[in-house]
Amino acid sequence: MNTVILHSHDLAIAQKLAAQLKGDLDNRQSHFRIHTKLFPDLEQLRDLYRVDINLLSETFNYSEAALLVSDMDSTLITIESIDEIAKIAGIANKVASITEQAMQGKLDFTSSFKARVSMLKGTKSETLERVYNEHLRLSEGAEELIKFVKTINLKTAVISGGLSYFAKRLQDQLGLDNYRANNVEVADDCLTGNVIGKVIDAHEKAQYIHDLCAQYGFQENQVIAIGDGANDLEMMKITGLSVAYHAKPLLQKNCDVVIKYGGLDTIIDFF
């Protein structure tokens, strides 16, 4: 028996979908569940009804979930933070094209990151604060999701191939337990264009999951990972539940859960 989750309150859609799947409808208030013997084509159903539809994973044990790890740029927040710095610095187009190629998986992340940071040489460090205060927005449902997972005692972390300045500020704002991101060098209140330490690429994101699991004594299959870009795929392969959030097609194909329409709080429906 499969459990299909319809992340919508719309009773008309729920009834139509239940009939189509020859399943039993279960109203859970925030969403509907449909128990069916069929194996639905979820991608096709999402496109047909224009709502989020997922399967309740049979391999992931929701009651044993222990850690939620989210990517930052375009996942926990709506922007690509380096692109926003570049806009203020007046080099937006140059930097955004490199970011996009990296997100599509067409360019090695580490070299693209270093190239982008070097373009920011001479940018005042207060620009980062300005981006955080004036341009950075949390993704829809981010606060609700974090609040919820804390009530069920999950540890939380943000992992980012972006700048640690933003990850740290998000940790403080949302009360996250952990963060890891890239450090850039500042001298005389300006970015020097240099990166300090290892660049957080796809491999380092996966390594962070291993490190957190070792720190807390968790198994990787107790981890939920959320992301939107190609460099999130490696960490998602080792976690118990992977969530593609308004993500690139490559991720949608490879993740357990796909959110295309709703906010991050859509994840609460699984618990």
Ligand SMILES: [Mg+2]
């Ligand atoms: Mg991202």
